[in-house]
Amino acid sequence: MTTRSQILIPISIAAVIIGVVGLMSIPSDSKLESVEFPRGTIKIDDIPLEVQIADTEPRRVRGLMFQDELPYDQGMIFVFQEPGLYSLWMLNMQFSLDMIWFDKDGKIVHIEKDVPPCKTALEITTCQSVVPEGEAVYVLEVTSGFIDQNNITKDSVLSIISI
16 A cells, blocks of 8 residues: 555656756846837737737747736737747747737737636646747737637738838
8 A cells, every 4th residue: 555655755756847847948138027029009900910020030929928917909019130930939928929920011810718827846847839820020919808808800901010
């Protein structure tokens, strides 16, 4: 018959290992809970959004980690220098997101709705990346439900007002 400590010790060791692996997987630039992002304004069709701009590698790595849920008129736009297949993941997110990938002309190349966060140590080790169907220059993250609430479709277009 196994004792209580024979069960709890291996479980405790596994939990510590998973926690350490999770912490080690967080890039050092993203460990700070307060990062300042430049702000700008965009439109999708006729819907204006105030966006945080993630236009450098440290800002893109940090993304919306640790932030509270955004109002439906706000988001984060990831800006890349060259078109590419840019994947995103939900590491240390606090809420679900809708994600939209746009090409250099502002046309949608991929939409992902209601992507769940990876908050716990176990989720972090199994957190999946979202990979778009086509090359993009911009990726917009908004609170889950934004796409449905605003009738965003593959025919919707991004207009940059100021970023």
